[in-house]
Amino acid sequence: MTMDLRVLRQADWDQWYGTLELAFGGVPETPEERTLWRELTRFDRSIGVWDGPDVAGSAGSFAFRMAVPGGSLVPAAGVTMVGVRPTHRRRGVLTSMMRHLLEGVRDRGEPLAVLTASEPGIYGRFGYGIATHRIHARVDTSRVRLVIPEDPSVTDTSYATDGVRIRLSAPEDARAACEEVYARRVTTRPGMLARQPGWDAVPLLDPVDKRDGASPLNCVLAEADGETVGYARYAIRPSWDRHGPRGTVVLRDLEALTPAARAALWRYLFGLDLTSGIDAFSLPVDDPLLQLVDDIRRCDVQVADQLHLRLVDVGDALAARTYAAPVDVVLDVTDAFCPWNTGRWRLTGDAKGATCARTRDAADLALSARELGAAYLGGTSLAALAGAGRVRELREGALAEASVAFMSAVAPWLPHGF
Known part of the structure; x- marks a missing residue:
């Protein structure tokens, strides 16, 4: 049969997304995840390749605005949901979808296309270069101390975090406050994405099946002078051995508007009871945490590719x-x-x-x-x-x-x- 590339119809989404799941190992996503990604899917920017009744490949893009050096927010197509049915590999399906997507990006006047790659060796042939990296830090908080600078405006031994109040909040209740902080941070670092409508739900996605033994998502706010100046979202993965508690803080994200707020949030995470480590899965390679710890070797820092850009x-x-x-x-x-x-x-x-x-x-x-x-x-x-x-x-x-x-x-x- 002749393969047919066409724009995704809403009635075909379940079959189309099922092919994507199959391409990524065949484990179905939770109903919570599927519902959110269906809501976020841009059908006019999504395509599929059909081989008779079967979906041979899926791909799409989101309409983002991305911060670039200088602070401008530039239109960027976020290429996503790319998968090829295992029976249709090496038959030009991926190449045809990439070509169609990039021609559409050009027609819409978006100067950039970005993606995250399941395998970093795939997309160089389509003109994508690795534009950002991330670090994964596993901090041994039983051995590593935070060294927080003293506040030079204070003559006694007060620290720079003394003016920051830390307050627990339900993640949903804190959503608006966190989004305000995030929005103020976007233009300060290239590669950050301005949140589009509906995307504020993505950081709160917390399906039970994906917690890997950890608690539900927690949120803590940093406040100063009545204003939210930072936040951290995290879970606790309990663990015990014969010596006692060995739990891990699983950090989802942390943003702060001031050094004091950032230090206060890290001090809170370092001091959580029944834990002896922090897993921070995605931090900038120059994250200030690396300058706040007294023993970088016990932070087990690993670098990986992140955003691919063309x-x-x-x-x-x-x-x-x-x-x-x-x-x-x-x-x-x-x-x-x-x-x-x-x-x-x-x-x-x-x-x-x-x-x-x-x-x-x-x-x-x-x-x-x-x-x-x-x-x-x-x-x-x-x-x-x-x-x-x-x-x-x-x-x-x-x-x-x-x-x-x-x-x-x-x-x-x-x-x-x-």
């Missing part, structure tokens, strides 16, 4: 962000999967803004769309990519100039999956 429109994407230092370079870009990007582009910019347009001038750097995606948010340097042979310097000094300009003051980071 420039759908090179000119608009590079002009949408600012640059840490003045830059004026001509980029010779190759993009086999989105050929409209191939060619020479002159990028001129600084901390106030940028322009990027096609040019016939001689190129200063040569690279592919994949390398631009990796460097775009400022977490991976062009110099590091050049060291791996993935960027070529054609004008002496251009690599150093561009590498410094592209970098971000803080590491880019994706706060949640999609």
